[in-house]
Amino acid sequence: MIYFVNEYVMALNSGVEHAEFKRLAVFKHAKTSAKILTRDYNYSLHRMAAGFDLDQDDLLNMYDFFQDATMVSPKKTSTKTLHLPFQYQVSPDANVSRVMQGGRLVMKIHHTPGRVGELGFTEFFDTYGNITNRVFYDDRGFKSGEAFLNQAGQVFAEVLYKPNGQRALERFYEVTEDGKGTVLFNIRVVNYQGRDYYFNSEDELFTFFLDEVNRKDGLNDVFIADRPSIANSPLIKMTTPAKKYIWFPIAHATDPFDQVESPLDGNYVEVLSNHLNRIDGLITMTQAQARDLRTRLHSNSIQIHVIPGAAVSDEQLAAGQLPAVNKKENKIIYVGRLEANKRVDDLIRAFKLVLRKVPDAKLDIRGYGSSEFVASLEKLIKELKLTDQAVINGYTPKIEAVYDQAKVFATATSSDAYPLAMTEALSHGLPLVAFDINYGPSEIIQNGKNGYLLKNGDVYGFSEALVKLLQDPAELQDMSSEAYASAQAYSLSKMWQLWQPLVETEKATVGVKMS
Structure with a gap:
């Protein structure tokens, strides 16, 4: 069995959970058993998971396990x-x-x-x-x-x-x-x-739980630590024989612009500095992060798999293309977390510049964050007199129709292991505009074909790229067609081809561990 080790599945989920949902779809498509394994107690877990089309058999929760409640016939209460x-x-x-x-x-x-x-x-x-x-x-x-x-x-x-x-x-x-x-x-x-x-702690119980799950399955399960803050340490402390991998949903070092020499993110210090010999490999979502890790670790002997977190359903890939020029609104969309390193404030400032040349443009911001940070964005929108043009619409689980209403996807993030929403946007024919940062955009955007990749921090150039797409119908349509074509690279079948070498470690150890 393959387990994706995480903290929770909630009503509001981050990219970690959404990557797991997409990964499950890949494994189901390949008829290979896999589950999301969660730690936290949550009496509403299965109701929340159902909102993302997950059933009981897609999840294995630590408390459900000890409560003998992994599979329960639902009944109503009153x-x-x-x-x-x-x-x-x-x-x-x-x-x-x-x-x-x-x-x-x-x-x-x-x-x-x-x-x-x-x-x-x-x-x-x-x-x-x-x-x-x-x-x-x-x-x-x-x-x-x-x-x-x-x-x-x-x-x-x-x-x-x-x-x-x-x-x-x-x-x-x-x-x-x-x-x-x-x-x-x-x-x-x-x-x-x-x-x-x-x-003495949930971490101790979590390690015991991982070992018990492994024992129950007959040992040598595959465990992939998805949320580093809670999964990395318990995973490396397991005592039963298993295949263990560390996934990188974030940049691994503290300086987003120097991932080789700057200090490690605290979530990775224990495993990368002290216990690399206890794991079977690393999983990054980009080639660039894999290269930086190899350089940093001074070794080619640790197995590093590069597998994007994205996956696009066959239904979406087969859906007819919506002509960009037929969309009524000049709508720009952002989808992602609302936090400082996503620089949504810079996106709003760039949008203010866009309005000088495209006065009917709209900015649709989708995502969630702390109430304080969201309030700061709303204050900025008010100060820039954008309340009629820029709207924070919150977290949207079923977002397909929202993508179809927009013309362009934009993100000003300064650091990201792989912006999943960018590939979702491609599958809906949206050209992408982003800064060239660690990591992701440079491996998703084909500059000048399916979007624009700007020098990091160039807010004016960012706004000009948006203006060009909104003012030039021919270019918008060409890039939209290229976006649809680019999304084919993220089909379930193609993603499964990348997962296969790792999954086969259930039968045979792949690669050489560092000592």
Whole structure:
């Protein structure tokens, strides 16, 4: 089995998760078994995953595993599931129902978003109005967990249950020195294979989980650490024989312009500096990052696979081309995280320059980020008097139709291992405009054919490239046709050809490990 090791699947996902979704599509196309393996407890995991067309068998969650809940026949819950005492009075509501006993609030029932009346979690109150505990209901229809709170409203203990009601795990917290929060300090796995196990952190439990999954499958599974901050360390600490790979969803060093000599990103120090001999290979999404890693590691003996994170469905590749000149709006689209290194502020400033020559242009910004950073972008839009032309539309899971409404895709990011949205945009016939940065754009954009690759930081040149595409219908159409053609390189079949050599390591070790 091949496992893509990650932290979570959420309602709002980053490029790490989207790359995994695309990867799953590649493996399904090749009829090869693979799963996304997640660490975090989330009673809404499977509802959120379903929003990205994933089913239970596409995921393996650590807590599901110990709760004997990896595959559960879903059933609906409602207030009736709680078997409330007859003396309680329920005031029903679509989002939060209140439960009273006489004039006292004893309970709040939080319903699952989008599922009328179903249980999400409940809160219980003491006679002073303090929350004493919360009970969580898995979206597949069983009581999943319970959190107990101290008088300050902080969680001090949790119990997680199996679908049959038996205890599966217990988690204990202690208050931090400043008294403002709590930290997890002990986890007990209850009666797992006839005995209890104790762990001091989720990292320890996660390593144990990876080894147990490997044992259950008969050993020598393939594990690919996708999210470096939580997957790299547990992976290299595994004790069972397995094939282990480190994937690079970000640049590996701190200076985006010097990936050879600048200090390593903290997520990669342990594995690249001290434990490279414990892994079977590295996976980058570009040839450029692979070259920089080989130079940095001073060795050609570590196996490095180059596999783009992108993949385009056969249905999208077979869809008819939409003539760019027939699109009514001069819309530019950005899709990605809203954070400082994505330089969306520079994109907005470049767009301000575009409006001087294309006054009816629109900028459609799609993505999510911290509320503070999004607020700073909204403030900039207001200061530049762009509120009618530039709009932040938030995270959009089903974005295909949005791409089809735009004419050009633009990103001003200063660092990225591989901007997945760029290949998505190509498959919808959008020419690309981006800076030449580490990594990705130079291996996706054929400068002057399917887009423009600008010198990093040249905001004026960036704006001029956008203007040229919006003002020249013939060039826009030519580049749109080239964009559609470029997307063929990311077909499921072609991506599978790149994955095959690595997947075959289930049967035979490939490459030579560094000692």
